Amino acid sequence: MPYRPFAAMAVFLLALCAAGPAGACTSFRLKTTDGVVVYARTMEYAQDLKAGVSVVPKGTPLVGTLPDGAAKGLRFPAKYGFVGMNAFHQPINCDGINEKGLVAGALLFPGYAGYQEFVAAEAGKTIAQFDVINWLLSQFATVAEVRKGLADVRVCQGPAALGGVTVGPLPLHYTVHDATGDSLVIEHVGGALKVHDNPIGVLTNSPDFDWMRIYLSNYVNLSAVNAAPKDLSGFTIDPTGQGSGMLGLPGDFTPPSRFLRMVALTQSASPVSGAPAGVNLAMTIINNVDIPLGTVRDVTPTGVERDVTQWVAVADTARGRYYFRTAANKNWRAVDLKEALAKAGTTLMNIPTDAPADYPDVTATARPMP
Numbered sequence: 576m577p578y579r580p581f582a583a584m585a586v587f588l589l590a591l592c593a594a595g596p597a598g599a600c601t602s603f604r605l606k607t608t609d610g611v612v613v614y615a616r617t618m619e620y621a622q623d624l625k626a627g628v629s630v631v632p633k634g635t636p637l638v639g640t641l642p643d644g645a646a647k648g649l650r651f652p653a654k655y656g657f658v659g660m661n662a663f664h665q666p667i668n669c670d671g672i673n674e675k676g677l678v679a680g681a682l683l684f685p686g687y688a689g690y691q692e693f694v695a696a697e698a699g700k701t702i703a704q705f706d707v708i709n710w711l712l713s714q715f716a717t718v719a720e721v722r723k724g725l726a727d728v729r730v731c732q733g734p735a736a737l738g739g740v741t742v743g744p745l746p747l748h749y750t751v752h753d754a755t756g757d758s759l760v761i762e763h764v765g766g767a768l769k770v771h772d773n774p775i776g777v778l779t780n781s782p783d784f785d786w787m788r789i790y791l792s793n794y795v796n797l798s799a800v801n802a803a804p805k806d807l808s809g810f811t812i813d814p815t816g817q818g819s820g821m822l823g824l825p826g827d828f829t830p831p832s833r834f835l836r837m838v839a840l841t842q843s844a845s846p847v848s849g850a851p852a853g854v855n856l857a858m859t860i861i862n863n864v865d866i867p868l869g870t871v872r873d874v875t876p877t878g879v880e881r882d883v884t885q886w887v888a889v890a891d892t893a894r895g896r897y898y899f900r901t902a903a904n905k906n907w908r909a910v911d912l913k914e915a916l917a918k919a920g921t922t923l924m925n926i927p928t929d930a931p932a933d934y935p936d937v938t939a940t941a942r943p944m945p
Contacts, residue, residue, distance in 0.1 A: 599828060599871070599882060600682035601864045602670075603837045604752040604776040607853040608846045612756045614678040614890040615861040616670055621873070621880035624662040628899065630915045630924035631666055632656045633674070637709055639702030642693045644734040648701040653713035656916040658897050660888055664925045668708045674912060675716035676754030676892035681708050681747045683780050688746030690763045693731040703733030704747050704763070711751060718757035725770060730763055750778040754892040760784045777837045780830035787834050794835055797821055799843035828871050828882075833864050850893045857889050858898070858907065868902070886928065904932045 602616035633656040639648025659671015670680035715721045749761040758773040798820035805812045825832035840860045871882035889898040895912035
């Protein structure tokens with residue numbers, strides 16, 4: 576039978592929606608000088624999502640969820656195996672990478688997401704908005720294939736209640752990249768599908784992608800080059816120090832500011848060559864949107880919600896490696912996609928991420944200086 580654990584999905588969706596507006600996500604892709612594509616993204620929520628890494632083998636039977644919660648939508652057995660980050664160790668995935676190097680991520684899109692109308696006669700080609708990442712990663716090898724395939728599926732609003740649990744709307748939009756660096760953004764607004772080419776490779780949350788691109792025009796003055804001294808009728812104003820070309824770059828955690836910050840850093844960072852250097856650069860840049868617990872708060876009728884970066888993922892499309900770190904353990908860990916799929920065989924697997932911090936003691940490596 577196609578995999579669709581109703582109770583588990585209800586818990587998963589409830590957890591996502593319980594955080595309400597106190598959720599944030601940031602993603603980007605970068606490309607090395609020798610063509611290696613690396614993807615990075617964060618996941619922020621007020622409630623612990625107890626994430627795990629799904630291992631979904633080729634051939635896994637998957638099925639779309641209809642608005643009434645029935646597992647009677649599009650049936651899409653996995654053409655490609657993939658790994659990706661889940662919640663509560665269930666394969667309802669937030670992002671991931673497949674064996675062809677396609678990466679995809681779902682990010683919150685509150686106030687703007689409006690999915691396609693459900694048509695009973697089209698039930699066989701319908702999936703819920705929370706099924707999209709599984710559909711993308713299991714069916715496509717390239718962004719070009721995704722663009723074409725979007726015409727064959729209807730993405731409808733998933734059920735507000737599932738398995739007796741109220742889950743809410745869960746508004747999402749999606750970022751997709753392939754191993755060549757081709758990128759797009761998928762949004763559903765007012766019941767219409769909107770597909771945007773995304774040469775800058777960055778996505779956060781609301782407003783929509785069109786608005787974000789216009790927003791960049793407010794910061795055309797930003798530069799990686801330090802500002803020159805300014806002469807005011809004989810009085811010289813000197814920059815206070817390094818970084819003056821980026822004066823005005825917002826440092827807050829709102830979606831537009833995170834979007835701008837990632838565009839500025841990915842575009843200005845010195846190019847690197849090779850997958851290891853590309854992964855290292857992606858890890859360095861994504862650290863700039865890490866949210867410490869308590870610095871972003873939302874006051875609700877039930878209390879104060881404190882946002883936090885629960886996990887961060889980086890995907891190396893050239894070598895098929897998926898890296899992650901968590902709020903509790905900042906050390907990066909890696910999953911080898913090919914090895915994970917080989918070990919799984921035909922069985923859905925989960926790799927736990929809930930490990931405590933580990934700081935290797937290198938005291939014994941001390942040696943006399945030359």
